[in-house]
Amino acid sequence: MSTGGLRELKKKRTREAIQDHALRLYREQGYAKTTLEEVAAAAEVSPSTLFRYFPTKPDTVLFDRVDPLFLEKFLAEPAGLPPLQAARNALLAVLNSTDVDIATVETTRMRLIATVPELRAAVLQKLETDLPPFMEAFARRVGREPDDPRVRYWTGAVAGVALMAYLRAIDNGDDIYTVVDEALEFLENGMPL
Numbered sequence: 001m002s003t004g005g006l007r008e009l010k011k012k013r014t015r016e017a018i019q020d021h022a023l024r025l026y027r028e029q030g031y032a033k034t035t036l037e038e039v040a041a042a043a044e045v046s047p048s049t050l051f052r053y054f055p056t057k058p059d060t061v062l063f064d065r066v067d068p069l070f071l072e073k074f075l076a077e078p079a080g081l082p083p084l085q086a087a088r089n090a091l092l093a094v095l096n097s098t099d100v101d102i103a104t105v106e107t108t109r110m111r112l113i114a115t116v117p118e119l120r121a122a123v124l125q126k127l128e129t130d131l132p133p134f135m136e137a138f139a140r141r142v143g144r145e146p147d148d149p150r151v152r153y154w155t156g157a158v159a160g161v162a163l164m165a166y167l168r169a170i171d172n173g174d175d176i177y178t179v180v181d182e183a184l185e186f187l188e189n190g191m192p193l
Helices: 004-029 036-042 047-053 058-061 065-074 082-095 102-117 119-142 149-172 176-186
Strands: none
Touching: 004 036, 004 047, 004 058, 004 102, 036 047, 036 058, 058 102, 058 119, 065 082, 065 119, 082 102, 082 119, 082 149, 082 176, 102 119, 102 149, 102 176, 119 149, 149 176
């Protein structure tokens, strides 16, 4: 591995370690009661290092390690596969390919986002930057442009169904990925009521 590759791997591990400690402290002490200085100390980094990775407290929760993995797996699915099946396969591949219990990380993140008003508001703003890579991936998969209205609608439908599934899983204490997979299957089947 090149020096640049090792540097990027170290940055990735540091960012994830900081987030892991932040989520643990938020779970144990509460989001509002935990300071970023406490997070830095728990992660054994200086506050300036923490702020280099996470400029704000909400960023420690909003950082999403699943999306890049999902997009990579989604684009690697066979070309002839329908997009929703490719999305479901990519979701399962992400779950089975990480050395971290990513479902636990996501459950903690989503629970915080669902219950902390500051985070709920921040995640809505973050959607503006999070959705374009999905639109680009979905457009590439079906041979359209990312600004094609049908790609935008499709992306919005998938994102909306996934969000509702996340919230249901949090409310009921269910496994997030099982519920998201069921929701995507429901969407794939035309949402019969």
